[in-house]
Amino acid sequence: MDGVLHQARALIESAEADRLHGARPERLLSTQDEGALRRALARLVVGDVRSIGVVLPDQGAEDEVLRVASACRTAASGEASVRLLCAPGVSHLEPVREALCALTPCEMRTSEGALREAVLLPGRLAVIWPELGVESRQVLIIRDAAVVGTLSSLFAVAWANGSRPADRPSRFGRARSEVGRRILGSLMAGQIDEVAARDLGMPLRSYRRHIAEIMREIGASSRFQAGARAVELGLLPADAMRSAAAPETPEESAQGDGGLSRHAS
Secondary structure, three states, X not given: OHHHHHHHHHHHHHHHHHHHOOOOHHHEEEOOOHHHHHHHHHHHOOOEOOEEEEEEOOOOOHHHXXXXXXXXXXXXXXXXXXXXXXXXXXXXXXXXXXXXXXXXXXXXXXXXXXXXXXXXXXXXXXXXXXXXXXXXXXXXXXXOHHHHHHHHHHHHHHHHOOEOOOOOOOOOHHHHOHHHHHHHHHHHHOOOHHHHHHHHOOOHHHHHHHHHHHHHHHOOOOHHHHHHHHHHOOOOOOHHHHOOOOOOOHHHHOOOOOXXXXXXX
């Protein structure tokens, strides 16, 4: 399963490299102007679309991905079914729950693998999120039949191996996810934000937002307390506390506002 998702990620990164070396300008669309985005997708999505695949990783961009999915659904003629493949940490979030109702017929499954944001219209196009900077969110439209076909096939395999979430969201959903546990481990180890975010392949701002949300979720008022609570709740093994590098310094203790001010010295 992880191998399939890594293939998808490698294919997307290859497409991004092609963009950097001369992709046509019209393939790059801004998500800042939703009206312009919908008009552009209406021109690109031609013909009957039976299904739309949506990949929602635990990266904090759920609203934006779902807006693009909604725009694709509106542009598609007919009643396209929507399949949401989510990281466990986002399946319980309100925007995802709302999408399940708004995009009917819509089904959701979860995957523990290394996901990457994407909206797929098999046989038509793929929309992916290249890393172009936090302040300017853009999407890359891929219409190459071979690339779209391969991404759609990989999505189908990941979907077939995904899990159907319980009707009721699990407690500490974000903290219990693979990404959440790795973030808690980084906090326990005293890892610098920039290093931890890079290791996770996540923008720094998203990483810090995750920290704040996880701390609220588990009821921690500081980073050190988040590690202790993680062990107490069974989110991290007990020996993680014993192997922590050192107790929190006074400077770190002052970061109980969600952990948004930690920097390398």
